[in-house]
C-alpha cells in the first residue's frame with residue numbers, strides 16, 4: 001500500500017514524500033532572464049511547505065528562443081550563480097529541485113539535421129550547467145505545445161531523418177547523460193494527448209514514453225495540452241489525465257508522475273493504491289496554499305482550497321487571486 005508521505009528514492013536520491021510541485025512559470029526573472037530574489041523567495045516558501053520535489057518554471061536553454069515575459073534563461077554559464085542561490089535555498093528545507101529545461105518555440109521541418117543536432121546539444125549543455133548550479137536533475141519539457149512538444153507532434157514534424165517522430169527526445173536524453181554525473185536525475189513532461197486533430201494521441205504518447213523508458217529516463221510526468229483545466233472539484237472530477245498515466249504506469253518500470261486537477265487526499269490515495277502511479281504533482285493548489293502538504297501531513301486533510309479558476313495565470317508573479325500580496 002502506497003501513501004502520500006512514503007519516503008522513496010529516485011536515481012538514488014531520497015525524496016521525503018510523493019509530492020512534486022509541477023513546473024509553474026512565475027514571470028519574475030529580470031529583463032535578461034536572470035534569477036531574482038522574488039523567484040528564490042517563492043520557491044523557498046514552497047520548499048518549506050512540504051513538497052518533496054520542486055520543478056522550476058520553464059527555463060529557456062536557447063539564446064535565440066522566443067521570449068515570454070519574466071521567463072528564466074539558462075543558455076550560458078553567466079546564469080549559474082543565480083541558480084546556485086536558488087538550489088541552495090530549496091535544499092536548506094529538505095526539498096529536491098529539478099530545472100525545467102525548455103524552448104518556447106522554433107522551426108521543426110525547416111531545420112537541417114545539423115541544426116537539429118544543435119538543439120540537442122543546447123539541451124545537453126543546459127543539463128551540465130544545471131548540475132554545476134546544484135540542481136538534483138532536470139525535466140525535459142515536451143508538453144503543452146512548447147517547442148519540443150511540437151517537435152514530436154505529427155502536426156508539426158514531417159521530417160524524414162533521425163529526428164522524425166519523437167526521435168529528438170532520446171537524443172536529448174543521451175546528450176544530457178553524457179554531460180552529467182550518474183546521480184543526476186533526468187525526467188520529462190509529456191502530453192498524453194495534444195487534444196488537437198492530427199496531433200499526438202494516447203497511443204503515440206505510450207509509444208514515445210516506452211521509448212524513453214527504454215532509453216533510461218528517470219520519471220515521466222503525464223500532462224496534456226488542456227493542462228490547467230478549470231472547474232475542478234474535489235471528489236467530483238479530479239485527475240484530468242489519470243487514465244493515460246495509469247495506463248503508462250502499468251506498462252513501464254519508470255516512475256510515472258500524475259499532474260492535473262488533483263485536489264484531495266482521498267482521491268490521491270485512490271490514485272496511488274489503485275494504479276502504479278508513483279508520484280503526484282500539483283501546481284495551482286500550491287499557489288493557493290504553499291503550505292498544503294504540511295497541512296495534510298499534520299492531519300488537516302480538508303481538500304485544497306484551490307477553485308481552479310486559473311486566475312493565477314493573470315496575476316503578477318502568478319499569485320492566487322484570493323491571496324494577492326502587493
Ligand SMILES: Cc1cc2nc3c(=O)[nH]c(=O)nc-3n(C[C@H](O)[C@H](O)[C@H](O)COP(=O)(O)O)c2cc1C
Pocket residue numbers: 022023024025026056057058100141143144189223227228229259260261262281282283284285310312313318
Ligand atoms: C501560472 C501557471 C504557470 C505554469 N507554468 C508551467 C510551466 O512553466 N511549465 C509546465 O510544464 N507547466 C506549467 N503550468 C502547468 C502546471 O504545471 C500543471 O501541469 C497544470 O496547472 C495542472 O495542474 P494543477 O491542476 O495542479 O494546476 C503552469 C500552470 C500555471 C497555473
